Amino acid sequence: MARRSVDVPALVESARAGAPRAVARLISLVEDGHETLREVMAALAPHAGSAWVIGLTGSPGVGKSTTTTALVGAFRQRGLRVGVLAVDPSSPFSGGALLGDRIRMQDHALDPEVYIRSMASRGHLGGLSWTTPQAIRVLDAAGCDVVLVETVGVGQSEVEIAGLADTSVVLLAPGMGDGIQAAKAGILEIGDVFVVNKADRDGADATVRDLRHMISLGDRSEPGLWRPPVVKTIAAQKVGIDEVMEALDKHRASASGNGELARRRERRAADEIESIALAALRSRFGTLGGREGLSALAREVVDGTLDPYAAADRLVETLGS
Amino acid sequence: MARRSVDVPALVESARAGAPRAVARLISLVEDGHETLREVMAALAPHAGSAWVIGLTGSPGVGKSTTTTALVGAFRQRGLRVGVLAVDPSSPFSGGALLGDRIRMQDHALDPEVYIRSMASRGHLGGLSWTTPQAIRVLDAAGCDVVLVETVGVGQSEVEIAGLADTSVVLLAPGMGDGIQAAKAGILEIGDVFVVNKADRDGADATVRDLRHMISLGDRSEPGLWRPPVVKTIAAQKVGIDEVMEALDKHRASASGNGELARRRERRAADEIESIALAALRSRFGTLGGREGLSALAREVVDGTLDPYAAADRLVETLGS
Numbered sequence: 189m190a191r192r193s194v195d196v197p198a199l200v201e202s203a204r205a206g207a208p209r210a211v212a213r214l215i216s217l218v219e220d221g222h223e224t225l226r227e228v229m230a231a232l233a234p235h236a237g238s239a240w241v242i243g244l245t246g247s248p249g250v251g252k253s254t255t256t257t258a259l260v261g262a263f264r265q266r267g268l269r270v271g272v273l274a275v276d277p278s279s280p281f282s283g284g285a286l287l288g289d290r291i292r293m294q295d296h297a298l299d300p301e302v303y304i305r306s307m308a309s310r311g312h313l314g315g316l317s318w319t320t321p322q323a324i325r326v327l328d329a330a331g332c333d334v335v336l337v338e339t340v341g342v343g344q345s346e347v348e349i350a351g352l353a354d355t356s357v358v359l360l361a362p363g364m365g366d367g368i369q370a371a372k373a374g375i376l377e378i379g380d381v382f383v384v385n386k387a388d389r390d391g392a393d394a395t396v397r398d399l400r401h402m403i404s405l406g407d408r409s410e411p412g413l414w415r416p417p418v419v420k421t422i423a424a425q426k427v428g429i430d431e432v433m434e435a436l437d438k439h440r441a442s443a444s445g446n447g448e449l450a451r452r453r454e455r456r457a458a459d460e461i462e463s464i465a466l467a468a469l470r471s472r473f474g475t476l477g478g479r480e481g482l483s484a485l486a487r488e489v490v491d492g493t494l495d496p497y498a499a500a501d502r503l504v505e506t507l508g509s
Numbered sequence: 510m511a512r513r514s515v516d517v518p519a520l521v522e523s524a525r526a527g528a529p530r531a532v533a534r535l536i537s538l539v540e541d542g543h544e545t546l547r548e549v550m551a552a553l554a555p556h557a558g559s560a561w562v563i564g565l566t567g568s569p570g571v572g573k574s575t576t577t578t579a580l581v582g583a584f585r586q587r588g589l590r591v592g593v594l595a596v597d598p599s600s601p602f603s604g605g606a607l608l609g610d611r612i613r614m615q616d617h618a619l620d621p622e623v624y625i626r627s628m629a630s631r632g633h634l635g636g637l638s639w640t641t642p643q644a645i646r647v648l649d650a651a652g653c654d655v656v657l658v659e660t661v662g663v664g665q666s667e668v669e670i671a672g673l674a675d676t677s678v679v680l681l682a683p684g685m686g687d688g689i690q691a692a693k694a695g696i697l698e699i700g701d702v703f704v705v706n707k708a709d710r711d712g713a714d715a716t717v718r719d720l721r722h723m724i725s726l727g728d729r730s731e732p733g734l735w736r737p738p739v740v741k742t743i744a745a746q747k748v749g750i751d752e753v754m755e756a757l758d759k760h761r762a763s764a765s766g767n768g769e770l771a772r773r774r775e776r777r778a779a780d781e782i783e784s785i786a787l788a789a790l791r792s793r794f795g796t797l798g799g800r801e802g803l804s805a806l807a808r809e810v811v812d813g814t815l816d817p818y819a820a821a822d823r824l825v826e827t828l829g830s
Contacts, residue, residue, distance in 0.1 A: 230816040237811060237813050285817075364649055457820075460804050460810070461807060461824060470787065489781070490775055495547075497550055499782045500783075503782060503783070
């Protein structure tokens with residue numbers, strides 16, 4: 189396999205030894221869909237699996253970065269190594285270079301035990317479910333005890349990412365019509381812990397009440413099942429962060445105990461495998477030639493002599509031959 | 510094939526005869542991914558292919574709906590039947606019921622020759638490239654001469670939809686930092702016609718100048734290739750709409766002449782076929798059991814005994830057997 193001067197074993201070794209530049213380089217390979225990715229993932233796989241993956245999602249303006257920063261501080265006080273992935277769905281670029289990751293969370297800019305990385309979540313087919321788990325694997329294998337994945341909860345895909353974390357935190361703020369927004373975006377279903385940030389603002393208690401009511405309407409009340417708590421915070425002043433940490437710990441214990449953690453990790457891995465497999469199949473479609481090739485079939489559909497389902501059938505059949 | 514009381518041939522016949530309720534019902538079947546879709550698309554395919562598909566994209570607030578409404582009016586003056594698809598990427602719901610399509614564009618609410626429909630663009634894998642072309646096919650087969658597809662240009666996927674139209678219109682407004690936004694979102698590459706709306710605002714000329722400059726930096730200047738014009742409008746006052754129509758006509762003539770139209774339609778069909786084929790393969794993954802089934806492979810990846818690429822290889826191999 190060609191490597192374009194990437195020495196994968198050396199890079200993986202450096203990353204595991206805690207070299208931030210090696211970690212950054214590996215995540216760049218993930219983002220670029222680099223040809224060495226297969227080798228990278230094979231090298232990382234045996235060393236991954238111990239990090240606690242916490243998803244944070246919420247609308248723009250609810251205070252995701254501030255809350256993430258506060259949580260990083262709390263985990264650092266426990267002496268844990270922390271990775272942060274900020275996934276930006278609206279940017280087709282890697283945010284890494286643009287936002288200046290280290291500037292973004294100045295509190296932890298110089299802490300060698302904290303890796304902070306912004307990533308674009310490309311809109312491409314399978315892009316999301318692929319790059320995020322792989323970047324998590326890099327941080328995990330590099331010895332992060334906790335990986336915080338921050339996503340803007342604007343679309344179904346982002347919500348899905350957050351829902352695949354070991355523990356999902358949904359952030360809201362008072363007076364943003366967030367209750368309805370939450371219901372609309374489907375984030376009610378994925379929240380393990382709800383945080384109402386900016387709790388010093390008018391309407392915080394109403395937001396908490398609305399949320400609790402909506403949660404109670406869900407079918408979560410079976411015995412043994414986790415009931416998502418609602419915690420009030422003022423993250424900018426570190427108010428309520430201890431309570432969030434307590435809720436996170438409780439969720440982790442619950443999810444470990446009732447098998448939910450194993451199920452989610454399995455689903456995350458299944459999504460990743462599936463994305464890789466579909467991308468491989470897709471590239472095969474592209475190279476199929478002749479009458480059963482994708483372009484020939486597409487021309488028939490354009491002409492109206494073939495319908496798209498029949499065309500898809502033929503394409504799939506050709507794969508097997 | 511089970512039909513849940515959907516009489517597809519009768520529905521398609523009604524839609525082709527111009528019954529708005531039949532058209533609406535068919536688009537609902539597309540949105541729902543209804544089990545009769547295969548039959549619906551087979552019935553529609555021979556009747557589709559004559560509509561001119563025009564994509565409109567732009568950031569929130571640039572005046573997409575107002576511009577669409579003005580364009581609908583202009584096409585109606587030509588005596589053409591017009592379909593409008595408003596694709597909302599942020600909503601997991603069908604906007605149809607929520608927004609009240611007919612209220613949204615009041616100018617044309619009672620015109621039986623205008624179909625207006627809001628659609629959610631789900632974040633699911635392949636969802637976008639699948640539902641949009643199918644809904645276009647419904648309107649096309651129902652006799653629409655023009656189908657306007659309005660999307661919010663917030664993500665790569667939306668930009669990709671717009672880029673697959675026969676003619677893509679990119680809307681901007683002065684003073685929104687839109688030049689940089691456009692470059693960031695990749696919409697510069699997909700615009701066939703650029704419209705600077707709200708041209709009575711400060712900075713309109715600067716926006717036009719910036720856009721022309723950025724377009725000139727592109728590699729569009731080869732002979733025979735279309736050079737995207739920049740048109741100023743005040744859509745709310747119908748100012749500049751004639752010029753937009755002229756630009757659209759010119760682009761259509763150019764794209765028909767140089768083969769670009771055929772290429773785009775082929776690409777649109779190829780995307781749709783591919784999405785359907787991948788969804789079919791994906792559902793096969795889900796049902797594979799045993800040691801090579803997706804869940805078993807996912808468990809191995811979680812345990813670190815298998816890397817995701819090797820797992821994907823095994824999954825793909827199993828398909829062929």
